Amino acid sequence: MPARAKLRIATFNVNGIGTRLGHLLAWLEREQPDIVALQELKADDAAFPAADIEAAGYGASWIGQRSWNGVAILGRGVEPVESRRGLPGDPGDTQSRYLEAAVHGVLVGALYLPNGNPQPGPKFDYKLAWMARLARHAASLVDLPHPVALIGDYNVIPTDADVYDPKAWRKDALFQPEVREAFARLLEQGWTDGLREAHGPSTIYTFWDYFRQHAERDRGLRIDHLLLNRAAAKGLHRAGVDRWVRLQQKASDHAPTWVEIARPRSPR
DSSP: OOOOSEEEEEEEEOSOTTTTHHHHHHHHHHHOOSEEEEEOOOSOGGGSOHHHHHHTTEEEEEEOOTTSOOEEEEEETSOOEEEEESOTTOTTOOOOOEEEEEETTEEEEEEEOOOOOSSSSHHHHHHHHHHHHHHHHHHTTTTOSSOEEEEEEOOOOOSGGGBSOGGGGTTSGGGOHHHHHHHHHHHHTTOEEHHHHHHTTOOOOSBOOSSTTTTTTTOOBOOEEEEEOHHHHTTEEEEEEOHHHHTSTTOOSBOOEEEEEEOOSSOO
8 A cells, every 4th residue: 555645644433333334434445544533433342343444454443332432543554553542640430532552653642532511510520620631641742753643522612613603502511611721721732733723714614413404504513623743733734524424324423534744754
């Protein structure tokens, strides 16, 4: 499988890999991303379709959970070299939300940040605590000399420009001031929001709910993010959203979201 000059790194909340395996495989065949983070597998480890992924040309590492959560990292033509399972900072946290691996010379942290609804309440408290743990871990990665990408479904609407109707989401956990401030502090460490950096103030969404033809009408949210450390961001080329996947029948409510960066010269 020949290497391309640019490396395409993508994140995709599949919303059930068993139910939507066909959508995933069709997207992999058409777009051929080099690195993929998947969220919401909603399957235990044994149910992960490793053979189908391998037949599509991808190596995989995953951490599943029956009916809920679950994340995976795919590498086009290579096996991810796993370095961490689970976000550090809380040994009692059993939710499958974080996986880290080296792929094509990039250290990838694949994450599925808690939704946090309803708020206020225990689920919102867990979300904020998880974000604090993520920030502590991210601080140890941002200044590494090789490319690092923290990618996934953050369940965070960073600004009013990232939602079709801010007033409709004022009470949602994704839009609370504490959540937005925590995301902003993460960026202040030195991370680059790849999609926003590439598109500037343009309207761009990654999620559309299933109500009132919101996908067809492009009434969405931007909650899937690809954060790049300094080494990765300096090679940022372009970014986008494969909305055509969301417009398929019985699709996930998220669309694959990606960045292209310069391929590292000496993958480690």
